[in-house]
Amino acid sequence: xxxxxxxxxxxxxxxxxxxxxxxxxxxxxxxxxxxxxxxxxxxxxxxxxxxxxxxxxxxxxxxxxxxxxxxxxxxx
Amino acid sequence: xxxxxxxxxxxxxxxxxxxxxxxxxxxxxxxxxxxxxxxxxxxxxxxxxxxxxxxxxxxxxxxxxxxxxxxxxxxx
Numbered sequence: 001x002x003x004x005x006x007x008x009x010x011x012x013x014x015x016x017x018x019x020x021x022x023x024x025x026x027x028x029x030x031x032x033x034x035x036x037x038x039x040x041x042x043x044x045x046x047x048x049x050x051x052x053x054x055x056x057x058x059x060x061x062x063x064x065x066x067x068x069x070x071x072x073x074x075x076x
Numbered sequence: 077x078x079x080x081x082x083x084x085x086x087x088x089x090x091x092x093x094x095x096x097x098x099x100x101x102x103x104x105x106x107x108x109x110x111x112x113x114x115x116x117x118x119x120x121x122x123x124x125x126x127x128x129x130x131x132x133x134x135x136x137x138x139x140x141x142x143x144x145x146x147x148x149x150x151x152x
Contacts, residue, residue: 030149052144060136067143068128073106 012040012048018058025059025066028052038063088116088124094134101135101142104128114139 013021018040026039026047036052040059055063089097094116102115102123112128116135131139 028147036144036147056137056140060140061132064132064136064139064143067140068112071104071112 011042011046012050013042016058018055019061022059022062025055025062028066087118087122088126089118092134094131095137098135098138101131101138104142 012018015021021043023041023043026041029037029039031037037049038052038055039047039049040055040062041047052063088094091097097119099117099119102117105113105115107113113125114128114131115123115125116131116138117123128139
């Protein structure tokens with residue numbers, strides 16, 4: 001029985017570890033309810049969206065790459 | 077034998093998993109060689125600095141919290 005049906009669209013893999021399957025994190029957006037939504041591009045060419053908590057759990061290193069690539073430093 | 081002596085200052089715990097030990101990520105800075113340095117505040121009151129790769133491996137969820145807290149969205 002799947003317990004995360006609402007948060008895991010059918011196009012997303014059912015594997016626990018998404019790291020090897022993710023091509024890249026496309027973007028992050030804020031949903032109307034204020035929560036964060038992550039848009040994932042998969043190596044199989046599909047794209048899906050997920051609550052940030054799911055992406056943090058299944059592919060934390062891809063998410064860190066995404067954030068690091070967008071880092072901006074304040075002038076000292 | 078420790079193999080990460082250069083990257084793991086003696087004040088940092090030797091545990092593999094730093095998540096339960098980290099109080100918060102203080103900041104990230106860019107070193108002179110262009111690499112990223114993460115400043116960690118520990119629950120035991122100490123502070124240490126580490127290459128980002130080490131923090132990503134040992135406390136990815138704390139790093140994700142840090143990044144998420146600093147997210148800025150572009151105007152649409």
